[in-house]
Amino acid sequence: MTIGANFIPTVRPAFGAERINISYGIFQRSIPIKSLELFARTGEIDEDFSAYARYVDKKELAQLRRLLLTPIPLGAVEVSQFLYTAIGQTLLERLGDVIQLESGLNGFYAIRSALIVSAAQKQGFTLLDVFRNYSSNAISINLSRTQEIAQSVQILINQTKNAIALINQESREEMGSTEVLTTGVTTRRFQVQKAIFNFNDVSRNRVINTDVYVPVASGRRPIVVISHGLGSDRTSFAYLAQYLARSGFVVVVPEHPGSNAAQLQALLSGRADTVTDPREFVDRPLDIKFVLDELTQLQDSNATLRGRLNLQQVGVVGQSFGGYTALALAGAKINFEQLNKDCPPLRSSLNVSQLLQCLAVRLPRTEYNLSDSRVKAVIAINPVGSSILGQTGLSQINIPVMIVAGSADTVTPALPEQIQPFTWLTTPNKYLALINGGTHFSTIAESPNNALPIPQEAVGASPEVSRSYIESLSFPFFQTYVAQQPSYINYLNAGYAKVISQAQLPLSLVRNITPNELQQALNGSPLSSNQ
Structure with missing residues (x-):
């Protein structure tokens, strides 16, 4: 696909994600995105987020907070240009295996759209902005697939x-x-x-x-x-x-x-x-x-x-x-x-x-x-x-x-x-x-x-x-x-x-x-x- 200099997709999500569903086999836990926003901006852990936070140490929580708030200094054209390249699409496919639609389908298109829309809304968008522009009522995180990747990572690290x-x-x-x-x-x-x-x-x-x-x-x-x-x-x-x-x-x-x-x-x-x-x-x-x-x-x-x-x-x-x-x-x-x-x-x-x-x-x-x-x-x-x-x-x-x-x-x-x-x-x-x-x-x-x-x-x-x-x-x-x-x-x-x-x-x-x-x-x- 050839993309012109002024190419910015006009697709906008009908609604943004409100929750993140973390699934592992038949087990599932849901975290409201507003709880993540509260944690990222104030450090406060509410009742909904505490069900997740209790399993994570303080260092990892601090890293998560930085990740949620770190500005991404790219505009919509810059983001879309990279995501429509062969390398960008391959990376999106891999990411979509883990970050899925609420239905469990690969989140490829939803991730790409959310990134581009977020970049179009403001310079220095954050991961929280991407969540809000995700074109599904809920973002599903597939922990089974995440665990497979983590195992591959651990094997490579050990070797x-x-x-x-x-x-x-x-x-x-x-x-x-x-x-x-x-x-x-x-x-x-x-x-x-x-x-x-x-x-x-x-x-x-x-x-x-x-x-x-x-x-x-x-x-x-x-x-x-x-x-x-x-x-x-x-x-x-x-x-x-x-x-x-x-x-x-x-x-x-x-x-x-x-x-x-x-x-x-x-x-x-x-x-x-x-x-x-x-x-x-x-x-x-x-x-x-x-x-x-x-x-x-x-x-x-x-x-x-x-x-x-x-x-x-x-x-x-x-x-x-x-x-x-x-x-x-x-x-x-x-x-x-x-x-x-x-x-x-x-x-x-x-x-x-x-x-x-x-x-x-x-x-x-x-x-x-x-x-x-x-x-x-x-x-x-x-x-x-x-x-x-x-x-x-x-x-x-x-x-x-x-x-x-x-x-x-x-x-x-x-x-x-x-x-x-x-x-x-x-x-x-x-x-x-x-x-x-x-x-x-x-x-x-x-x-x-x-x-x-x-x-x-x-x-x-x-x-x-x-x-x-x-x-x-x-x-x-x-x-x-x-x-x-x-x-x-x-x-x-x-x-x-x-x-x-x-x-x-x-x-x-x-x-x-x-x-x-x-x-x-x-x-x-x-x-x-x-x-």
Whole structure:
């Protein structure tokens, strides 16, 4: 469905919900919405709500009150635009399994209508407004389905805890076999010049705005390319670009026009009807190949670039969708067989990133040439890849790879998207860095172009620590495998991770976890050094 910029559904609920019916099998409890409103606004628990509140501790009640009153800073066009995308509709279907009509039918249409109407009534609408605009006399909460989801959540949590325990233990054991370091890596400090280019790929009708950070140093310098995530832009990792450029690398930061912040803004304002096009899985790696080609043509004629670029020694670092981009450039191929198995994702799946990956099933089935021989090593931060690349795709990479995971990542969960894919890599030089407590947004800097503000809860604690890890890991990694300075490999081990680790977000680094070791951990087998 294509939605115009001024599209706002005219449907209005004939009546709003007055009660929430919570059902579990043959048992049912009903709570008047006015009781929730009284509790949310004053903290008072009346007789009707007390029947529910007595089973909930004070912390959970406080969280519920915040949830009911937290403003949602979106307008009707923004809400409707997202909810009519394929990803938005899939999320609504899953939510409708739990939040149903009074008849017990899926609440898909009622939820969508209530969200849009609430957003049209006022900026900063709340969950209470949504309840009042729900097109059914009562909202039915299916606790049986909720319990199924909760069980799936608990299974994933338990398995993730076991996998994280395995990685942390392996990191501690690897420290015993490496040189004990007492300080972090030191770098030279060059002055940096920044140039901005607007590269026009006529064949694909894409203008790729690109920042190039050039250290003021003699001789041709190795290159690092940074690929941003979905809905982000080239300012998201400007801190890393500056750090690596001051350390001696030429840093190239292209902006992917079909999956950047501008694309998300276009969706929310009604100028686009998709979060991103499936073609982005192809276009993003091609963007980087094209930019490298353009720089090759420009390097001798542009004053800032002249004599500064070694375009045969390139590293790539990418986050989220950019992590996929880095892995594709490294040699991983799109895996249509795995996509057919995984898509559409099960409604019980807790891996939200599969909604993005499954867009790729609409791509023409052909052999896409996305790798680039100039790329010598890659770092993938919170990458997506379990379905779009799968084991077959990832096993084709033969250059050095570092995968960075956050244990508290709920967008690209660490276990299915980073830890298990790490075990599928067959390249001999591979590393898995785990930021304990890190989220999907921990390593991203705030951008003035963000279409949506990221709540602090989603960013997590101490993002500056996570960003310092990316700096401290990327420099020796690219020095070793791109700049060809083998002495820096002494910093690519668990001992170095321990030196730079900070208590707020402990860091672990491992060189190898086998599929068998991981499976034993997931099954709850005791961890031991001889597994």
